[in-house]
Amino acid sequence: MTDAHRPDRWFVPESVLRRLKGDPEEDIAAARRDPDAFWLAQARAFEWTKTPTTGLTWNRPHMQWFADGETNITLSALDRHARGEARTRAALIWLSETEEAQVITYGMLHERVERAAAGLRTLGVTAGDRVVIYMPLTPEGVIAMLACARLGAVHSVVYAGLGVGALRDRITDAGARVVITADVGYRRGKLVDLYAIASEAIAELGGVEHLVLWERIKTYQREHDARTVPWESLFTHGRAGAVPVNAEHPLYVLYTSGSTGKPKGVIHTHGGYMVASTYHLGQLFDVRAGDVFFCTSDIGWIVGHSYIVYAPLAAGATVLFREGAPDFPDPGVFWRTVERYGVNVLFTAPTALRLFMKLGPDVLKGHDLSSLRVIACAGEALNPEAWRWAQQHLAGGLEEGAHAVVIDHWWQTELGAPILGTHPRWPARPGFVGRPLAGVDADVVDEQGQRLPDGVQGHLVLRRPTPGMMRGIHGNPEKYAQVWTENPAGYLSGDLAVRDEHGYISILGRADDVLNVAGHRIGSADVEDALVSHPAVAEAAVIGIPDDLKGESIVAHVILRQGFEDQVGRGLRASISEHVRRELGPIATPGEIRVVTALPKTRSGKIMRRVLRAQALGQDPGDLTTLEG
The missing domain is CATH 3.40.50.12780 (ANL, N-terminal domain)
Structure with a gap:
């Protein structure tokens, strides 16, 4: 050649x-x-x-x-x-x-x-x-x-x-x-x-x-x-x-x-x-x-x-x-x-x-x-x-x-x-x-x-x-x-992908919300369902962020049920994490759990995970016209 x-x-x-x-x-x-x-x-x-x-x-x-x-x-x-x-x-x-x-x-x-x-x-x-x-x-x-x-x-x-x-x-x-x-x-x-x-x-x-x-x-x-x-x-x-x-x-x-x-x-x-x-x-x-x-x-x-x-x-x-x-x-x-x-x-x-x-x-x-x-x-x-x-x-x-x-x-x-x-x-x-x-x-x-x-x-x-x-x-x-x-x-x-002039293709990542942890595809809904089944969690959204070892690490954003706010510093994150581990296994356990008071949503109620991902990576979240006011 x-x-x-x-x-x-x-x-x-x-x-x-x-x-x-x-x-x-x-x-x-x-x-x-x-x-x-x-x-x-x-x-x-x-x-x-x-x-x-x-x-x-x-x-x-x-x-x-x-x-x-x-x-x-x-x-x-x-x-x-x-x-x-x-x-x-x-x-x-x-x-x-x-x-x-x-x-x-x-x-x-x-x-x-x-x-x-x-x-x-x-x-x-x-x-x-x-x-x-x-x-x-x-x-x-x-x-x-x-x-x-x-x-x-x-x-x-x-x-x-x-x-x-x-x-x-x-x-x-x-x-x-x-x-x-x-x-x-x-x-x-x-x-x-x-x-x-x-x-x-x-x-x-x-x-x-x-x-x-x-x-x-x-x-x-x-x-x-x-x-x-x-x-x-x-x-x-x-x-x-x-x-x-x-x-x-x-x-x-x-x-x-x-x-x-x-x-x-x-x-x-x-x-x-x-x-x-x-x-x-x-x-x-x-x-x-x-x-x-x-x-x-x-x-x-x-x-x-x-x-x-x-x-x-x-x-x-x-x-x-x-x-x-x-x-x-x-x-x-x-x-x-x-x-x-x-x-x-x-x-x-x-x-x-x-x-x-x-x-x-x-x-x-x-x-x-x-x-x-x-x-x-x-x-x-x-x-x-x-x-x-x-x-x-x-x-x-x-x-x-x-x-x-x-x-x-x-x-x-x-x-x-x-x-x-x-x-x-x-x-x-x-x-x-x-x-x-x-x-x-x-x-x-x-x-x-x-x-x-x-x-x-x-x-x-x-x-x-x-x-x-x-x-x-x-x-x-x-x-x-x-x-x-x-x-x-x-x-x-x-x-999502891009092709070069020689016909080689580069894979840029998922167009959907599937997580890829150490080569294992994990459904975001699976992890979110497990999180919400914990008695302290009212709502949850998960994203994947780049990880040098695993490819992606799971970050969970959770809204707590009323009455659990004062337990955050008393092992609540560990309890939630262990709950997910039991339900889905170690590979799906979040690497980080962030307690939030609100999640970015469209007016129809869909969680905008790309906004969470952009925030986590310090990037421009892009078009926010559909974001709930």
């Missing part, structure tokens, strides 16, 4: 290019010529009980991909590896906070999933049933997901850091008949009593028939809910084969936050999601069969679904995942893990990079990171300083001799797989996430759907569906239709 074509002075050293495989430009050109033929060609790499012959069937807002095809995602993720030479290859490498390791081969994982599926079948779980999984980041959580998929049941994983209220709401919305949980999870050496949370969440939910409990430490003496079934008992009923389902059959419902801040259950399917997520694992992340792929997410989020469980297993890779914080029990544990297991590709969040940037390069001393080929980041904006630090200290530098490249990319729970990115072969432009990937028709437009000139801020849209996209929102078809009809150009991502 000549200097004239470089969007930035940074380039990909030849020492890195020699380690990479494939050419993204060929795929981009093929997908542009004939998108259906391109995706059908990718689909042929998977196991089908009936091979599809159709690509996209599109009647906006409704789509189908490979609709005449039949499969089960576990056939590609498990069966084809377990019956071949990959049977003895490590499928999962799991580490505890204390670096206790468990290695599970494809053959072992296949058997355990078949047995767990057979056990769930004895509980009455069949194709189409919903099962909520509230598990720590352990192999048992992965097995539970795959066992549901094997039966054609629809799983809904709830992050094990969320509290009673959030879990109950998701169980109710999903209409789950079975909940799977564990006695405890670990976080920084402390035990989290998951069973107590799950038991309380289902206490008044008569529709839940069984609470499956995996007891990992077996030391709690407690009274069990009458519906409790031991996890071990699932494995005593033989083995269950994969139930063939239509490519459009739901695989899972995963709750995320929409433009209103209310959780919404995003539906993904067996066929298209399998094809798209696995394709990008190979093409964008350069992961190959036999690679060790370290993903630092959790199964409670979309990254954990796509890149701890389904795509790496479908690709025949070895996925490494770890329960616990990246700097616990000491700051060097993360890099000992990379060195010890010869990690080839690392998928992490900018939050983690900023954490290690804060700790300084001394943490890396003595650790050989040369096995790394690609370091992929997503979850929130990868700021230029963090990119440069990671490229310098983790990837071997910015010049010839580097052994890896740090890449940025963007996607959403709704999209299932990356949409924009800086391919390892492309020059990085720090501050820009990258270009549209193969098969993606993304653009920056105004509110009327007209394409905006380079350098002008607008709405990020997708003009055409991709196979990995959601097929609906559980119980809310109107909300699903809205994302495809609100802007004439296509799917409205909810993010």
Whole structure:
């Protein structure tokens, strides 16, 4: 690439290019010529009980991909590896906070999933049933997901850091008949009593028939809910084969936050999601069969679904995942893990990079990171300083001799797989996430759907569906239709963006009031509802402000109920904060609680959070003509 074509002075050293495989430009050109033929060609790499012959069937807002095809995602993720030479290859490498390791081969994982599926079948779980999984980041959580998929049941994983209220709401919305949980999870050496949370969440939910409990430490003496079934008992009923389902059959419902801040259950399917997520694992992340792929997410989020469980297993890779914080029990544990297991590709969040940037390069001393080929980041904006630090200290530098490249990319729970990115072969432009990937028709437009000139801020849209996209929102078809009809150009991502003259796109932030804390999207309404449920709080509004470590930190503005004003200096803020922690979990706990006497509102009563945000950042609040007098 000549200097004239470089969007930035940074380039990909030849020492890195020699380690990479494939050419993204060929795929981009093929997908542009004939998108259906391109995706059908990718689909042929998977196991089908009936091979599809159709690509996209599109009647906006409704789509189908490979609709005449039949499969089960576990056939590609498990069966084809377990019956071949990959049977003895490590499928999962799991580490505890204390670096206790468990290695599970494809053959072992296949058997355990078949047995767990057979056990769930004895509980009455069949194709189409919903099962909520509230598990720590352990192999048992992965097995539970795959066992549901094997039966054609629809799983809904709830992050094990969320509290009673959030879990109950998701169980109710999903209409789950079975909940799977564990006695405890670990976080920084402390035990989290998951069973107590799950038991309380289902206490008044008569529709839940069984609470499956995996007891990992077996030391709690407690009274069990009458519906409790031991996890071990699932494995005593033989083995269950994969139930063939239509490519459009739901695989899972995963709750995320929409433009209103209310959780919404995003539906993904067996066929298209399998094809798209696995394709990008190979093409964008350069992961190959036999690679060790370290993903630092959790199964409670979309990254954990796509890149701890389904795509790496479908690709025949070895996925490494770890329960616990990246700097616990000491700051060097993360890099000992990379060195010890010869990690080839690392998928992490900018939050983690900023954490290690804060700790300084001394943490890396003595650790050989040369096995790394690609370091992929997503979850929130990868700021230029963090990119440069990671490229310098983790990837071997910015010049010839580097052994890896740090890449940025963007996607959403709704999209299932990356949409924009800086391919390892492309020059990085720090501050820009990258270009549209193969098969993606993304653009920056105004509110009327007209394409905006380079350098002008607008709405990020997708003009055409991709196979990995959601097929609906559980119980809310109107909300699903809205994302495809609100802007004439296509799917409205909810993010503001700007495009440069080289086609690189920078994500500027949410156009709505969804908070992004350490890569986790949290609904403002969720946090506000939890705040107002405290007996001292009459009204609340929350905003996100920039945080060097977490991307955003939550600031809550609360109006107190009459009679509580004199308690502000006597631990009231701590009480409110603990209440939110219990209801929603630690990740949603405000970093600051400000007691106010009024909130800025429009004349119709809508809280103007942008005014609060501008005040917090010392910025001009802009047009205030609609502000209540």
